[in-house]
Amino acid sequence: MDSPAFEHLRRFFERIKNVGFFERIFSWQGIVSQGYDAFGEYQQLQNLLGEKDQEIAGLLSRNRDLEKDAAYQRERAGQIQQELSQEQLRTQSLNERMAENAKVLNERITGIEGERARLSATLAETQTNTDNTILQLKDDLVRLKSKNEELLGKIGERENEAGGLVASDKKNRETIERLNHEITTLTVKNDNLNAQITAIKQELSQYQQIEEDRMREHDQRITALNSLRQQLEDDRLRIDAERTAEIKSRFSDMEQTWKRHEEIVEQSLRSICQRHTIEYCDKEKFPVSGKKPDNAVIIADQYVVFDAKSPKNSEELGNFPLYIKTQAEAAKKYTREDNVKKDIFLVVPANTIEYLEDVHLDMADYQVYVVTHDCLEPIVLALRKIEDYQFVDQLSPEDREKICHVIGKFAHATKRRMQIDTYFFNEFLGLLKSCESLPDDILKSVVSFEKAEKMNPPMEKRKKQIPIKELEHEIKVITKEAEAREIDVTAVTKEKIEMIPLDRYLE
Secondary structure, X not given: OOOOOOHHHHHHHHHHHHOOHHHHHHOHHHHHHHHHHXXXXXXXHHHHHHHHHHHHHHHHHHHHHHHHHHHHHHHHHHHHHHHHHHHHHHHHHHHHHHHHHHHHHHHHHHHHHHHXXXXXXXXXXXXXXXXXXXXXXXXXXXXXXXXXXXXXXXXXXXXXXXXXXXXXXXXXXXXXXXXXXXXXXXXXXXXXXXXXXXXXXXXXXXXXXXXXXXXXXXXHHXXXXXXXXXXXXXXXXXXXXXXXXXXXXHHHHHHHHHHOHHHHHHHHHXXXXXXOOOEEEOHHHOOOOOXXXXXXXXXXXXXXXXXXXXXXXXXXXXXXXXXXXXXXXXXXXXXXXXXXXXXXXXXXXXXXXXXXXXXXXXXXXXXXXXXXXXXXXXXXXXXXXXXXXXXXXXXXXXXXXXXXXXXXXXXXXXXXXXXHHHHHHHHHXXXXXXXXXXXXXXXXXHHHHHHHOXXXXXXXXXXXXXXXXXXXXXXXXXXXXXXXXXXXXXXXXXXXXXXXXOOOOOO
């Protein structure tokens, strides 16, 4: 079965995340080999990203070409629409001219036909008059003949004029036929232009439909974005409201704790003194007149003051540091007595310690320490231990030898650890210098990985004890992990470590 994509890279980071101390020392070459495999997959990932970037650039270029083509088609459609408008104006002008010419010809033909009818009527009337009056006009026959000749001359002239009108009518008919032919040609051309306009309108309609779809999609995305924005705004307001409510609830809980702070501190000190057989001093027995401290214990025949201090409400948190400083100055009245210890402890709630910048106030003649309720027992036990040290002369020789043995082992382990750390410092420094001779491309990748790498060792927090059981549990976990990887941890003994020559400069 094929391994999943970038499996080496995942395994490398998983191993780096879970690597233990002994594996760093004895299996570093395997980690380096696995790092090369992971680096190869990282280069494949970079090549794949480069190919995707090229594809995106090609798609963007193609999109720009399509947008340019669409702009050109819109410009071309506008030009064709303008040419069509001009051609329609020319056709309309030609039709108007043809209508005017036809009107003139019709008027002239109507005039000629009217003249013919008038001449025919005149001839008929003359013939009728001649027939009716022939008998009566026999005497005037000569005159009528001459008049008839005159009329015949006029008729000839009229006939000649009618012949000219016929020729003109024929010519006009030819002109009309020619104009009709031109009209037919222009009609065909107009139909072709209308077909082109229809095609362009269809294409323009398609582009408009595409543009409308794009605008609709844009509007939908804007609507979705506005909806998401409104949702984010609602979520922000809801989170702010929840955070405000949480802060109010936290401050409310804090105020409830502050109200019971003096009672809690007194109960805790009484319980600690009872468990460790330490004498607790009531207020009435404290050897100072006037206002007395809240709590005091007697250690080594001295009164150790534990005064409980807390703010009244959350609004006074800003002035709490000034209040603590004032109370530290007021504690001077306690230290005037010789049997009162010069170390004064002001016990504050744990949730107010973060608002205090200084937890140790040096008042010249005495010292003031700001502590929390959780630190009472370690402080009391430490003071009790100091009392035990004052009676060191009463220790037996065996107890003194045990103490010296423990201190000697601590000193030897500290010096030996310093030797080992110095040796590995020189070795790691040599490895780092040898990395500078790597090829440029590999060195560049190493530098980039180095910049991206971050190590998070366990943080040491103030007032947090490191339990021995927790350290033993971590050692057991590391030992089991080494055994699972077939590493013999038992082979490394104290005698063998002592025999290892770390560095001739350190021996």
